[in-house]
Amino acid sequence: MSSAPKHDVFQAIADPTRRRLLQLLADQELPVTVISGHFPMSRTAVSKHLNILAEAGLVKERKIGRERRYRMETEPLQELRRWLSYYDRYWDNKMAALQKFVESGSGDDPSDPTGPSAPKAAE
Structure with a gap:
């Protein structure tokens, strides 16, 4: 029987150093000595990040x-992809609303001197 992982994917990628490690290892297998050369920290610190990953x-x-x-x-x-895909619909809805707004001609027309961005007369 295996125990649950100490760190989940979300915890592991929360740190920018670990995200950079994943980018470095995406297309190649590397020894820790080479990996640590890409970071301004000790090999021990890099190893700790690798252990979390x-x-x-x-x-x-x-x-x-x-x-x-x-x-x-x-x-x-x-x-992570499944979790993010759930929220894609919110992004898609916002983009669709923006597209509808832009295509409707609503908003600020810079060529209209009486539009919302026109300078106001001093009172």
């Missing part, structure tokens, strides 16, 4: 000799 299932590690190599796993990102 691994606990969330976003990174897999394999040992080759004395070296540990890391690669990104995309399957856990599907949970």
Whole structure:
């Protein structure tokens, strides 16, 4: 029986450093020594971030000799994608409302001197 992960996908990607790590590992498998060269922090700090990503299932590690190599796993990102797709409808609704507003001709016409943005006469 396996225990639940210590960190979920949302917690893991909440940190900008971990998001950058995922971008770095998206197309390649790298050892921690190479990975840490891309960050202004110690190898130990990078390893801690990698461990959090691994606990969330976003990174897999394999040992080759004395070296540990890391690669990104995309399957856990599907949970994030499903969650975000639920909110796509709100974005789509806002874009549709904006399109309707723009196409209706409502709003501020800069060529109309009496429009809402026209300078007001001093009182």
